[in-house]
Amino acid sequence: MSANSWTIEKARDALRAGDISAVDLTMSCLTAIDAGDALGAFVHKTPELALEQARAADQRLKAGDAPSLCGIPLGIKDLFCTKGVNSQAASGILQGFKPEYESTVTTKLFADGAVMLGKLNMDEFAMGSSNETSVYGNAVNPWKIDDRQLTPGGSSGGSASAVAADLCLAATGTDTGGSIRQPAAFTGIVGIKPTYGRVSRWGIIAFASSLDQAGPMTKSVRDAAIFLQSMSGYDPKDSTSAEIAVPDFEAALTGDIRGRVIGIPKEYRLDGIPAEIDALWEQGIAMLKDAGAEVREISLPHTKYALPAYYVIAPAEASSNLARYDGVRYGHRAKLGPGDGITEMYEKTRAEGFGAEVQRRIMIGTYVLSAGFYDAYYNRARRVRALIKQDFEAVFAAGVDAILTPATPSSAFGLGEMASADPVEMYLNDVFTVTVNLAGLPGISVPVGLDAKGLPMGLQLIGKPWDEAGLLNHAYVLERAAGFVAKPQKWW
Amino acid sequence: MSIDIDTARKVAKLARIRVEEAALPDLARELSGILTFMEQLNEVDVTGIEPMVSVTPMRLRRREDIVTDGNLQAEVLKNAPEAREGFFAVPKVVE
Numbered sequence: 001m002s003a004n005s006w007t008i009e010k011a012r013d014a015l016r017a018g019d020i021s022a023v024d025l026t027m028s029c030l031t032a033i034d035a036g037d038a039l040g041a042f043v044h045k046t047p048e049l050a051l052e053q054a055r056a057a058d059q060r061l062k063a064g065d066a067p068s069l070c071g072i073p074l075g076i077k078d079l080f081c082t083k084g085v086n087s088q089a090a091s092g093i094l095q096g097f098k099p100e101y102e103s104t105v106t107t108k109l110f111a112d113g114a115v116m117l118g119k120l121n122m123d124e125f126a127m128g129s130s131n132e133t134s135v136y137g138n139a140v141n142p143w144k145i146d147d148r149q150l151t152p153g154g155s156s157g158g159s160a161s162a163v164a165a166d167l168c169l170a171a172t173g174t175d176t177g178g179s180i181r182q183p184a185a186f187t188g189i190v191g192i193k194p195t196y197g198r199v200s201r202w203g204i205i206a207f208a209s210s211l212d213q214a215g216p217m218t219k220s221v222r223d224a225a226i227f228l229q230s231m232s233g234y235d236p237k238d239s240t241s242a243e244i245a246v247p248d249f250e251a252a253l254t255g256d257i258r259g260r261v262i263g264i265p266k267e268y269r270l271d272g273i274p275a276e277i278d279a280l281w282e283q284g285i286a287m288l289k290d291a292g293a294e295v296r297e298i299s300l301p302h303t304k305y306a307l308p309a310y311y312v313i314a315p316a317e318a319s320s321n322l323a324r325y326d327g328v329r330y331g332h333r334a335k336l337g338p339g340d341g342i343t344e345m346y347e348k349t350r351a352e353g354f355g356a357e358v359q360r361r362i363m364i365g366t367y368v369l370s371a372g373f374y375d376a377y378y379n380r381a382r383r384v385r386a387l388i389k390q391d392f393e394a395v396f397a398a399g400v401d402a403i404l405t406p407a408t409p410s411s412a413f414g415l416g417e418m419a420s421a422d423p424v425e426m427y428l429n430d431v432f433t434v435t436v437n438l439a440g441l442p443g444i445s446v447p448v449g450l451d452a453k454g455l456p457m458g459l460q461l462i463g464k465p466w467d468e469a470g471l472l473n474h475a476y477v478l479e480r481a482a483g484f485v486a487k488p489q490k491w492w
Numbered sequence: 493m494s495i496d497i498d499t500a501r502k503v504a505k506l507a508r509i510r511v512e513e514a515a516l517p518d519l520a521r522e523l524s525g526i527l528t529f530m531e532q533l534n535e536v537d538v539t540g541i542e543p544m545v546s547v548t549p550m551r552l553r554r555r556e557d558i559v560t561d562g563n564l565q566a567e568v569l570k571n572a573p574e575a576r577e578g579f580f581a582v583p584k585v586v587e
Contacts, residue, residue, distance in 0.1 A: 100567035196547040210547055239552045308530045319507065326508070328580050333573035342585050347510035359509055363519070364526055366507040367495070380533050382543035387536065389544060423522065424529045440547030465548065 003028040005166040008072050008223040015061055015071045022057035022071030026050050026115050029073040033117060033167045038492040041152075041162040043078060043136040044086045044119040053115040060113055068226045068250075070113030075162045075171035078119045079126055080106050080214075081203040085116075089205040090134035091124045093353025094331040103203025104235045105172060105214050112230045117168050121158025124355045125322065126179055126207045129429035130418060131157025133357045141187055141412050142488035145454050148414040153183030153429075159217045160187040164488060170218040170227055174204060176211045177310055178408075178433025181445035184217055185407035185458030188447040188486060190479070191217045192224045192472070195465050196440035197242035199228075200235030208317035209240075211310075211437040221446065221476045225249035228468065244466055252469035253476045258292030260474065263400040267303035268432060270409065276451045277406045284404055284448055284459045287481035288474070298400060300391040305384050306435040311427060312368050312381035313438075318358075319365025325353060360423060389439040396464050402474045405432050407445040407458035432460060442468045444475045448482040456486065494524040 003011065003025045014020045030047050050073060057071035081087045081099035088094035106116070121139040123131050130151040131139040139157035141150040142165035152161040156173030160183035163171050173180040175193035184191025192215045199214045206212060216227035229250065234243040264285060269278070289295050327333035327349030334348035354362065368377035395403070409431055418426050436443040442465070445458040459478065463471030495503070500520035504511040511519055546552075565578055574581040 097571055100564075100570055197550075236553075236555060240547075242548060242550065243553075302536065305533055305536055308532045311526065312530055312533070323508075327573060328582055329568075330571035331573070336583060340583060342583050343508070344510075345583055346508040350508055351510035354509065359507075360522060360526075362507050362509065363500075363503045364523060367499075367503050367523065367527075368530075370503070370506060377530060377533075379543045380536075380538060381530075382545070383538035383541040384533055384536050386541050386544040387538070389547075422525060424525060427529075 004032040004168070006169060007219045008069070008169050008226050009220065011072055011169055012068050012226070016066060022054040022061065022115065023051060025071060026054040026073045026117070029117055029168050036165055036167050036492055038140065039142060039161045039165055039167070040121055040137055040139045041158040041165065041167055042075065042118045043090070043121045043158065046085055046116055046118045049085070050115050050117050053110070057113045057115060067112040067230070069109060069230050071115060072169055073115040073117050074109065075118060075120045075159060075168040076106060076116050077156055077159050077172050077174060078122050079174050079205045080172060081205065082106055082116065082119065086119060087205070088135070089125045090122045090136055091353065091355070091358065092135045092332055093325045093350070097330050101203060104200035104237060105204065105231050108233070109230055114230070120162055120171055123155035123157065124358050125205070125318070126155040126174055126176055127318070127357050127361055128154040129178070129182060129426055130154045130415065132415060133355050135355065138415050140415065142492065143187060143412060143455055144488065144491050150412040151186065151415050153186035153412065155179040156183050156217060160184055160189060160191070163187070163189050163217050163219060165492070170216055170223055172214060173217045174212060174214045175437065176207050176314060177437050178430040180215050180217060181433045181443055181460055182408050182429055184445040185447070185456070186412040188456030188484065189217055189219055190221055190224050190444065190446055190475070191215065192228060192444040192468070193436065193442060194228060194232065194468050195442045197240050198442070198466070198468065199231045200238040200241045202235055202237035206321040208314040209321060210317060211314060221472060221479045222250060222253060224444070225253060225472045247469045249469055249472055252473050254473060255477055255480065257288065257474055257477050260293045260401040261399050262288050262293045262295050263298035263395055263403040264295060265298050265300045265303065265403060265405060267300050268405045270431065273406070273409050277409065277457065280449050280457050280459060281404070281406050284478060287478055288404065291477045291481065296400065298395045298403070300395065300435070302384065302387045302391050303435060306388055306438055307427060307431060309381040309384040309388065310430070310434045310438060311364070312377050313385060315361040315365035316369050316378050317365070319362045319369060322358070322362055325350065357423070385438050388435055392439045392441060401464070402471060403462040405460045405462065407432060407460040411451050411453065411455035411457050436462055441465060442471050444471055446475045446478050446482070447484040448478065449484065450486055495520045495527065
C-alpha cells in the first residue's frame with residue numbers, strides 16, 4: 001500500500017520511527033492528486049508549499065520535536081483562508097482572492113507541522129448537499145457502481161472525495177447543517193463536527209455564524225481524535241470560541257463504553273427511509289449493546305421542525321454575512337455600463353458573482369429579516385431552535401450519554417439526479433444532521449456498512465456539549481464493531 | 493403566505509442582486525415554495541419561549557480596548573478590484 005493511503009496514526013508512527021520522510025509521504029500524495037483530477041477534489045494545488053512544509057517537518061522530526069500532525073499531508077477546504085493561496089469558498093464572487101492572513105485553524109495545523117497539499121472543492125459558500133453548486137464544477141465520489149458519477153455529498157464534497165480516494169491522509173471540513181457528516185457518510189469515511197465554540201471560526205469564510213463549525217474528515221476515528229486535538233482551543237479572535245480546556249481526545253479512546261446510556265430517538269424513524277438504512281441503524285444498536293452499553297428509546301419531540309427552522313436561520317445569517325461581497329474590497333467586480341453608479345455596481349457584481357443557490361438563500365434570508373416578517377419567521381424560528389435545544393438538554397439530563405441515529409436518509413445519489421428537484425427536496429439530505437447544529441452539539445459520522453448497491457452508509461452519534469472525548473470513544477467502539485474496511489475501486 | 497412578483501422584485505432590490513424582469517416569476521415561485529416549507533413552524537406553540545441568541549450559555553467576551561494590529565494598508569488593498577492613492581475606488585457616488 002502506498003503511503004498516501006495511510007492513516008494519520010500509521011504515518012505518524014512511521015515518520016517518528018524514521019521509516020519514511022515527510023517529503024516522501026508528501027510526494028506520494030502529490031502523485032495521487034495529479035492522477036486524481038477526474039475526481040474534481042483539489043481545486044488549487046500547492047505542491048511547492050507542501051514540499052517546503054514537508055522539509056521543515058523532516059527537520060523537526062529529526063530534532064525530536066514532532067507533534068502528532070508533524071509531516072502529515074492534509075487537504076484544506078476552500079472555505080479556509082490560507083495566506084497567499086486562493087480561498088474562494090468555491091464562488092465566482094471571490095475569483096482570484098488570495099488572503100493576506102491565515103485562518104486560526106490552518107495556523108494551528110501548520111504550527112503542529114502539518115503539510116498543506118492544496119485547497120478542496122465544496123459547494124459554493126458551503127450551501128449545498130451534493131457539491132454541485134461549486135464554481136469549479138462538481139467534485140465526484142470515488143465510489144462508483146455503474147456508469148453514473150455519484151455525488152460525494154456536500155458541502156465538504158472535495159474533502160470527502162480526497163480522503164476516500166487516498167489523495168491525502170485527511171482533510172478539514174466545515175459543517176453548518178451536516179456538511180461534514182453527510183459527505184463522510186456518502187464516501188465511507190469519518191467526519192466529526194465538534195461542539196459550537198470548540199474550534200475557532202476566525203478566517204473561515206462565514207456562512208451562518210451561529211451554526212458553522214470546522215472539523216476533521218479522516219480515515220479512522222483515532223485520526224479524527226488526533227486531528228481535532230490540533231484544531232481545537234480558545235481563540236481570542238473568535239468571540240464565540242470557548243475558553244474551555246481541551247482534553248486529550250486520543251487518550252479517551254479506551255474502547256470501554258460499559259454502562260453508558262445510548263439514546264435512540266423515535267422521531268428519527270422517518271417514513272420513506274430505505275429499509276437498508278433502518279437495518280443499519282438496528283445493527284449499530286446491537287453493536288453498542290454488545291459492547292455493554294444500555295440502549296434506551298428517547299423522544300426529541302421538536303425534531304420535525306428542525307429543517308424549517310434551519311432554513312430560516314441559516315439564510316438569514318447568510319444574507320447578512322454575504323452582504324460584504326459587493327465588488328469593493330476583494331474578488332469579482334462587474335464591468336459597468338455608461339451611467340452605472342454604485343448601486344448598479346453592487347447589483348451586477350452580486351448577480352454575476354453568486355450562483356443560483358446562493359442567490360436564492362440570500363434572498364430568502366433578506367425576506368425573513370425584512371420589516372414585517374422578522375417576528376413571523378426569524379424570531380419564531382429562533383424560538384423553535386430554543387425548543388430543539390431543550391429537547392436534547394432534557395434527554396442528557398435524564399442520563400443519556402450519546403444518541404445514535406442514521407447519518408443520511410440515503411446512500412450517495414447520482415450527480416445531476418436532483419437537478420430538476422425542488423430546492424426543498426435537496427434540503428431533506430440534512431434531516432438527521434441539522435438538529436445537531438441548531439443545538440450546538442458535537443456529532444460524528446462513522447462508516448458502518450455497504451448497502452445492496454455496494455455504497456457506503458454511515459451512522460451518526462451525537463454527544464453532550466464539550467464531550468467530544470466521550471463521543472469519539474463511542475464512535476471508536478462502533479467503528480471497531482462494524483469493521484468497515486471497504487475501499488472504492490480505482491476508476492479515475 | 494406566497495411571494496408575488498412585486499415582492500420578489502423588492503427582495504432582489506433589498507439584497508442588491510440584479511434579477512431580470514423575465515426571471516421574476518420563477519424566482520417568486522421558488523421563494524414561495526421555500527416559504528411554504530417554513531410555514532410548518534406555525535404549528536409549534538412557542539408561548540413563553542425566548543428566541544435563542546447564543547448556542548452555548550456564555551457571554552461574549554470583551555477584549556481590552558487596545559490597538560492589536562495596524563499599518564496594513566498595502567495588505568488591506570491588495571485584493572481590491574480597484575484601488576487608488578491608498579483607498580478603495582468605486583464609481584462616483586456624489587454628483
